[in-house]
Amino acid sequence: MVRNVSAVISEIEQAEKILVCGHIMPDGDCISSVLSLYRGLSSLGKKVTPAVDWKIPSIYMGFPHTDKLVCYSPDLELPDLMIIVDSSSPDRIGGFQRVLKTHVRTVLIDHHKTNTYFGNVNWVSPNYSSTAQMVFRLMQVMDVNFDEELALLNYLGIATDTGFFRYSNVNSTVFEDVACLVKYGADPAYVARVILENKKLEEFYLERDALDNLKVSCSGKFAYSFLEKRNFDRYGLSEDEFSGFVSQLRSISTVEVALFASESFKGEAHVSLRSKSYFDVSEVAKAFGGGGHERAAGFTLTYDNDLQEALEEVIEYISERLEER
Ligand code: 5GP
Ligand code: MN
Ligand code: MN
Incomplete structure (x- = not known):
């Protein structure tokens, strides 16, 4: 033993x-x-x-x-x-x-x-x-x-x-x-x-909003999206009740890294990271104060103003490392 x-x-x-x-x-x-x-x-x-x-x-x-x-x-x-x-x-x-x-x-x-x-x-x-x-x-x-x-x-x-x-x-x-x-x-x-098979209908509306925010960069290798507090409020769901969107992002054929951020309240968001075959997302999560595994990691992002603005630093950090490969 x-x-x-x-x-x-x-x-x-x-x-x-x-x-x-x-x-x-x-x-x-x-x-x-x-x-x-x-x-x-x-x-x-x-x-x-x-x-x-x-x-x-x-x-x-x-x-x-x-x-x-x-x-x-x-x-x-x-x-x-x-x-x-x-x-x-x-x-x-x-x-x-x-x-x-x-x-x-x-x-x-x-x-x-x-x-x-x-x-x-x-x-x-x-x-x-x-x-x-x-x-x-x-x-x-x-x-x-x-x-x-x-x-x-x-x-x-x-x-x-x-x-x-x-x-x-x-x-x-x-x-x-x-x-x-x-x-x-x-x-x-x-x-x-x-x-x-237990989703609320409102989760599909949130997925629609998340699709609206979807961006793909680094020659298709990086997909990211986010939802703000107001999206959750619109359908009367809390962030905890949404099963997330990061695995859908990773399912895009060209994607190696997927990022999905959901705002719990103004000034704080949970960021989920996934990778498909070689990129270590736990290193990214660790750099931003979180942790996890090579293929699935996460962290909490805090900011003063806007979520999208705060995400830019993270997106840049990942893009630079993805482009290196
Ligand atoms: P998820 O994206 O599903 O929330 O988390 C993916 C993985 O990353 C899980 O193994 C989870 O334990 C880890 N993780 C997510 N958020 C955090 C965080 O804020 N801190 C740490 N240390 N690990 C996290
Ligand atoms: Mn866990
Ligand atoms: Mn676990």
Whole structure:
């Protein structure tokens, strides 16, 4: 067994009260990893609190136990151990960063290349498709019993972080592990339906607006677009409720790098970056204070005036590096 995995298990064994914490702007991998550990470690007799310091996007509410997820509160009863999943740096866990300043032991389980190793024990492995896959391996070693519900929760993260088994992070171990989860009762068609076929009509209107803002440059290699707060307001949707547009941009045949920015409120936008085969977008995200993977990364952009104006610097940064190749 990998040394870090033994260290993770030893921390878990020594703890009674465990807080399992995911990242802000949660995605499927985050919710899956938090809730799988919640279910799995509870079944071993631990007192587990699942936590994400953010509003949970409504599509995930179709999964069990999402109602148990707690946000940060100053009244939080400190656990013996905080397990942080799918989070590359302290800012990603929102208010739970405060727990890092206490005596509470911390374990990181993560697959981001840009991880800053901020836990007492850090099991960080970019070779894994998803944190959910690491959680699967961990719970197998710990002899956790996988029922249908746990299998479904665990499957969710592997499916979503691999773009439903399409991305370059897919290898044979992914299929081996999800084959086990499907045997245990996870329903791939249910997960695909809930995640992929659950769009609000207003999201299509937002996609139309995003298409209006689409620009392609660098001889077709770079596609980018954005949505401003007023676009979301027009259809009464919040930024969290929009599944994004960056993967559509990457699907253009000539495109290597795709960028999509969505304004949460005036002065702040989330920027999503994707690449297709060779450009390392995690380096760009890191340069602007974020992080991620080689083919999928992101960061928060803050600015005084206009989003489009603020994006120019990022666009120039990427274009220069793309033109070099
Ligand atoms: P997305 O574009 O889907 O929000 O994120 C793509 C990847 O980049 C995910 O793996 C996510 O964890 C990472 N990422 C997105 N935004 C941020 C950010 O603000 N900071 C860091 N460190 N990583 C981010
Ligand atoms: Mn994530
Ligand atoms: Mn992930």
